[in-house]
Amino acid sequence: MQIPVHSVEDIGLALRAVRRSHKFRLDDMADTVGVSKQFVSDLELGKDTVRMGLALKVLADMGVHVSVDIPGDAAQELELLKAKRSEAKAPAKSSRKTPAKRT
Secondary structure, X not given: OOOOOOOHHHHHHHHHXXXXXXXXXXXXXXXXXXXXXXXXXXXXXXXXXXXXXXXXHHHHHOOOOOOOOOOHHHHHHHHXXXXXXXXXXXXXXXXXXXXXXXX
């Protein structure tokens, strides 16, 4: 089921529904996904200051898939940005020459 997300609170409610459908207690879910009980509680309550990377990990670990629907005219720019990021992450080729052995 897809739901619109407009806030952290929307994500929190969805996560709580998933947790309850699995019959997990808050602390059991936190242990299962490797975060603190407080973090799960903050996320479920829609606290704006939760760490996005960790929130995405919790969602993925609980089987909640997240996607972003961008305007069509931004797709080309997104591909350019991804290419730049890939180039930046690629290991740089060394231009250093092997030093000659001295005898």
